[in-house]
Amino acid sequence: MEILFATSNKHKVAEASEVGKRYGIAFNQIHVSYPEIRSDNVAEVAKAGAEHVYSQIKKPMIVEDSGILINSLNDFPGTYSRFAFERIGNKGILKLMNGIEDRQARFVSAVAYISEVNARSGGIIYPGTNTETKIFEGVVDGRITLEERGAKGFGFDPIFLPKGYAKTFAEDPKTKNAISHRKIAFEKLCQHLKPKPV
């Protein structure tokens, strides 16, 4: 089974594929840009993005949005994580966190999946003429480290230490692939598409 994944980030596709392969689901990257709405909620951002992409390509597909929410920074950078990463990076976040004791943070991910479903009217079934949007979310709790650690993964992975683990996501991609926000969201999507692992 193939699912189109509209994203410019190949790392996300790799992480999704890692989950999908246990279900016989391949995620194929497509490059269709979409406006990212301003919302505090990754699910809303993903949903609006998916609706836009669907309006362009008229095929079932997914869009994922994610972010890191830092407790002591009032959930900054949240849905603006990519922007913050591009501008101030991990070093900027560490600088903002300098001297702050409460280092709690969480990574969140939402996958919006738009599929085509049958429409019924006057007893007649019109195959695939309606669309349905489903949202699958994942969260992982952790802490912001005191310095960057590790070079794998992407984005804020080098400064995120998942709860109960001693290595950052960038030091230990195996753990990331097993417990991350994105893994959880994609696991839910795959369960929905194909309830039993092959």
Added chain:
Amino acid sequence: MEILFATSNKHKVAEASEVGKRYGIAFNQIHVSYPEIRSDNVAEVAKAGAEHVYSQIKKPMIVEDSGILINSLNDFPGTYSRFAFERIGNKGILKLMNGIEDRQARFVSAVAYISEVNARSGGIIYPGTNTETKIFEGVVDGRITLEERGAKGFGFDPIFLPKGYAKTFAEDPKTKNAISHRKIAFEKLCQHLKPKPV
């Protein structure tokens, strides 16, 4: 002359009115929310916002977007200034700027004005049936201070020292009203609406 100004920020209305009064133009605040698109460009954000508000109220009006672009932070926070202000505030920016020598920054503002213009078809004039969008922009150069100074104004005013002046926008609102990015943009709008001061 009255112009509707869609914004939730009364400070912006006050600053616009300060300019408008010299032209006999009153800016009347209306509360119509609009999605802020993600763009590096305040003009694009203002334009998209104005188009949305016009689609809701079908009356001529303006939307203004502004931001502060900090050179050494790769123009962070830019069009995300309100979000960054709400989450990390002036203290967060000062923390990010800690130890950085290059403190150059600029405030930018763009006013999008949608007006109704006559349409012509087959020699007949249909009054006010088309719309026209004009953008008026202002920029002011300056520096980020080493600490917050002053309590007037709003947003990042306490940490912005305009080039050639010794006081921040929050210490000296009179100077702000005379030289700010917003003043320049609104001056251009007023010139457009009414070329001669009353």
